[in-house]
Amino acid sequence: MENNNQDIAEIKPVSGMAAFSLKELWLYRDLLYFLVWRDIKVRYKQTVIGGAWAVIQPFFAMVVFSLFFGRLARIPSDNIPYPIFAFAALVPWTYFANSLSLATNSLVEHRAVITKIYFPRIILPLSSVLGGLVDFSIAFIVLIGMMFFYGIALSPLIWFVPLLTLLLIITVFSVSLWLSALNVEYRDVRYAVGFLIQLWLFASPVAYPASLVPQKWRFLYGLNPMAGVIEGFRSILLMAKAPDFGMLLVSSLVVLLVFISGIVYFQRVEESFADVV
Amino acid sequence: MNKTAIEIKNLSKRYRLGERLPYKTLRDALGNFMSSAIKSNKKAEEFIWALDDISLTVDKAEAVGVIGRNGAGKTTLLKILSRITRPTKGLARVSGRVRSLLEIGTGFHSELTGRENIFLNGALLGMRKSEIESKFKEIVSFSEIEKFLDTPVKHYSSGMYMRLAFAVAAHLEPEILLVDEVLAVGDASFQKKCLGKMDDVTRGGRTVLFVSHNMAAINRLCRKVIWLDEGKVKMFGPTQEVVSSYLAFGEEFEGQRRWVDEPSSPGNDNIRLRSVRLLDVNQQPVSSVDAANPFFVEIEYKILNPVSGVQVGFWLISAQGIVVFVSGDKEDVEWADKTRQPGIYKSACKIPGLLLNSGMYSLTIASDVFNNEAIFVKEGALSFQVEQTRLPAHSSTRPAGIICPFLEWHITKTE
Numbered sequence: 001m002e003n004n005n006q007d008i009a010e011i012k013p014v015s016g017m018a019a020f021s022l023k024e025l026w027l028y029r030d031l032l033y034f035l036v037w038r039d040i041k042v043r044y045k046q047t048v049i050g051g052a053w054a055v056i057q058p059f060f061a062m063v064v065f066s067l068f069f070g071r072l073a074r075i076p077s078d079n080i081p082y083p084i085f086a087f088a089a090l091v092p093w094t095y096f097a098n099s100l101s102l103a104t105n106s107l108v109e110h111r112a113v114i115t116k117i118y119f120p121r122i123i124l125p126l127s128s129v130l131g132g133l134v135d136f137s138i139a140f141i142v143l144i145g146m147m148f149f150y151g152i153a154l155s156p157l158i159w160f161v162p163l164l165t166l167l168l169i170i171t172v173f174s175v176s177l178w179l180s181a182l183n184v185e186y187r188d189v190r191y192a193v194g195f196l197i198q199l200w201l202f203a204s205p206v207a208y209p210a211s212l213v214p215q216k217w218r219f220l221y222g223l224n225p226m227a228g229v230i231e232g233f234r235s236i237l238l239m240a241k242a243p244d245f246g247m248l249l250v251s252s253l254v255v256l257l258v259f260i261s262g263i264v265y266f267q268r269v270e271e272s273f274a275d276v277v
Numbered sequence: 278m279n280k281t282a283i284e285i286k287n288l289s290k291r292y293r294l295g296e297r298l299p300y301k302t303l304r305d306a307l308g309n310f311m312s313s314a315i316k317s318n319k320k321a322e323e324f325i326w327a328l329d330d331i332s333l334t335v336d337k338a339e340a341v342g343v344i345g346r347n348g349a350g351k352t353t354l355l356k357i358l359s360r361i362t363r364p365t366k367g368l369a370r371v372s373g374r375v376r377s378l379l380e381i382g383t384g385f386h387s388e389l390t391g392r393e394n395i396f397l398n399g400a401l402l403g404m405r406k407s408e409i410e411s412k413f414k415e416i417v418s419f420s421e422i423e424k425f426l427d428t429p430v431k432h433y434s435s436g437m438y439m440r441l442a443f444a445v446a447a448h449l450e451p452e453i454l455l456v457d458e459v460l461a462v463g464d465a466s467f468q469k470k471c472l473g474k475m476d477d478v479t480r481g482g483r484t485v486l487f488v489s490h491n492m493a494a495i496n497r498l499c500r501k502v503i504w505l506d507e508g509k510v511k512m513f514g515p516t517q518e519v520v521s522s523y524l525a526f527g528e529e530f531e532g533q534r535r536w537v538d539e540p541s542s543p544g545n546d547n548i549r550l551r552s553v554r555l556l557d558v559n560q561q562p563v564s565s566v567d568a569a570n571p572f573f574v575e576i577e578y579k580i581l582n583p584v585s586g587v588q589v590g591f592w593l594i595s596a597q598g599i600v601v602f603v604s605g606d607k608e609d610v611e612w613a614d615k616t617r618q619p620g621i622y623k624s625a626c627k628i629p630g631l632l633l634n635s636g637m638y639s640l641t642i643a644s645d646v647f648n649n650e651a652i653f654v655k656e657g658a659l660s661f662q663v664e665q666t667r668l669p670a671h672s673s674t675r676p677a678g679i680i681c682p683f684l685e686w687h688i689t690k691t692e
Contacts, residue, residue: 118361
């Protein structure tokens, strides 16, 4: 054996205070890669139209929203044609909703693996969240195509999109840390999640513009991180306007809080997953 | 240099009885909170100690067998050492990279091809991508599935599936390897190959903990053996010593089970069960049988006082807990009405070939006064594996159904 000074690992009872080990996550990076790759591969193998689903879902939501909210309810859309107004929000929203429900179930679904093999469990929700990015990218390309169709030029602010996307990813991941871990212990979380996402949709400026919310409440509105993200996407892409930084700042702080508490909670319960799941 | 690979100190693991409680729901949690606020109606929960205050050390490059009957804590020990679950008390120190094989083929995805599953399963077992790539050829040739490498594994026969799964697992190269009963797969020639591979692994300077019911394999692979009984270390020492004490203790092993202490063995003052054995067509004891050939269930019992109108028999139960059939020795018309004088008797039942499907089965041994009053019922007296070597035509996977009889068909063209 070449390395004489091997790490000695101590295995102790559940302490609830395990430190989050980035080093360990790094050691298992290939597993993360293969899990993401598997999810994408299986999804595209098992479905007839594969990648088209990435577009169909937000597209039909856009049609329905345009009809009922745009045409019938005449919800304002900041002077942007309602279909593209809705679609620009539905692209990040669809990613959020799909990844969140997948990630919530990720630990329970991998019950067989969790009880048989050790690896940092955090990889499971993380791989669900990252796997959704392929669909997100396809839908985003369609969004750019639609912008050309509606004659909306690409704004020089587009470099801001990756940053917003990062905030979006961290938002989904942070919330799924909580929900996936809770779901292991409380199986009705998975049903609650469907409902939660529905409510969250109406609490986010998807069908309506954030400008509908009075300026003085806008700050509070930012407590919903998806409000900051979605409004950011819209103002950059459709209005060539810098996003509302105040709202984004609030959103980012909220996400940071959910992220840190999520990591702590996840670590606390991770040690007993195999006994409970 | 420290020569200890695994150091275990006062390790204990407690499970709630039934191991897995029904899942909690939020409503329950809220309900409990409310009711405990009003009055504390906490029921005394029942626990079992799967491991009870275990202390031992395993040196580097040592291959150690772990034996004991089902529920003795063998798998729990491996699960704790591989960090799948945490101990309730105590401490374990492991030095070096630990990998465990509690089951082969964990995480295989039926939609993915053999090639894809090699990578996925390898990564799950803790291999790096580069490591899998460098061993890819070896894995494929070991598994003997070259031709089907790009076929989704859902089209594999159970034998091919197992071979591929074992091949990936066999190419793990950690410093410490923990192996649960995984050699009991595939046909005889593949088992031999697996055992050979395990031989290489244990000789390659690795520390191996090897759980098995297969005493021949334990004898061959391990220099030392830990015997666990009800969560405690009953014995830990050189293989020969421990294995022979274990067998003398009359526990279940390799297709037979004996009961030695008369007062505690199943039965009453007239009849006592002595042993149950599984025999192949050549009357050799076996732990797994080939579904294509007949085999025998042999029950040995002692008659202490003359009895008549009594039968012994068994219930054959599938892995899903379904009673496949029940049969008793009153079918032997020569003996049915005779009085059995004191002595030792053997009742053997021939189970025809081409009847059972592949899978695990267990035997409940029972005796009664001709379908009336039960004298004893020994559940799970013996369990065994049925291997399917001959599959129905045009079928590559395990056929559905509890049994898999060979039936005659005739096709006639009528018009």
